Amino acid sequence: MKRARIVYKGAVHCVVEHEGKIKLPDGQIVSEHEVEWLPPVTPKTIFALGLNYADHATELDFKAPSEPLVFLKGMNTLLGHRGQTKRPSDATFMHYECELVVVIGKKARHVKKDEAYEYIEGYTIANDYAIRDYLENYYRPNLRVKNRDTCTPIGPWVVDAADIENPMNLTLRTYVNGQLTQEGSTKDMVFDIPFLIEYLSSFMTLNAGDIILTGTPKGAVDTKVGDEVITEIEGIGRLVNAIVSDVGGE
Known part of the structure; x- marks a missing residue:
């Protein structure tokens, strides 16, 4: 469903x-x-992964991490399907990130990998934009890069976990103005979903409704005002978003 x-x-x-x-x-x-x-979810905590695809790390001239690079995001960032994302007037490089999102279904603490899927309610799509102009450290994304209003479209649907046979073998694609610009597979994650749930729940409680953005493959390109960006994931759907001007800048 x-x-x-x-x-x-x-x-x-x-x-x-x-x-x-x-x-x-x-x-x-x-x-x-x-x-x-x-947004199809109202999480208490939004987790996001940096450099969780080796090819994306390589295109940014970094090696894949040896431990998950996790940061937190605010609810202010979330935006629904067909929403408008504001591009700062001073930005020179603002790119999309098509990501599989895990929706936690029940309280999780000290969960082992082989039980991790029992704690998942479903999956959705996020497009987690990044403004590279503001980046201070690739390994610790600062607030202006990853916590901007309207910069994380999510949805449209949450698909029940039972309806996704293998979330670790799904094709991700991004289209800008109808042109395919990004394509990858969740099978190429550095840290897979069970590992991430075990890792996070080992030191903190995950609650029902919390979400984990699992990273993006290579293929990030700059977007401009007026662009239509579609991020899609096999079996889950297509998330449509438009880039508009942020006249006031910061």
């Missing part, structure tokens, strides 16, 4: 996918263009 959160006629609804359209709680069927899409 695919689930989402939307605004329709001034009210927020939790909805499901039905034959490519949206089914409201009262059974009414509407199209995706008739609603405002919200």
Whole structure:
């Protein structure tokens, strides 16, 4: 099952996918263009991975890390499907990052790898933009790079974990204005999903609704105002986003 959160006629609804359209709680069927899409999750904690694909690390002239490079993000960053991401007026290099997102389904503490999938509710897509102009250290992304308002579109759907046979073998693609610019596979993660859940839960509690952004493969290119960026993951869907001007800059 695919689930989402939307605004329709001034009210927020939790909805499901039905034959490519949206089914409201009262059974009414509407199209995706008739609603405002919200982030499909409201996590307490947002975890994100840096350099979790070796090819992406290489394109940034770094070696793959020996331990997960994890940082935290704020709820202010999240943006729904078909939302607009603001590009700072002084930015010279702002790129997308197509990422598989793990949604935690229940409290997790000291979870072992072979039990990790039992703690997953589902999966969604994030496009975690980075403004490289502001980067101080690739290994510790600073706030201006990864915690900017509107810079993490997510959704549209959360797909139930039971409906994804193997999350570690999914194709990721990004299109800018219809042109394929990024393609990779989750099988190439440096640290796979079970490892990440074991690692994080070894020193802190993961709660239901928390999310883990698992990193992006190589292929990051600059985006400009007016670009339409589509990030898609096999079996999960397509996340559409537009780049607009941030007239006020910082």
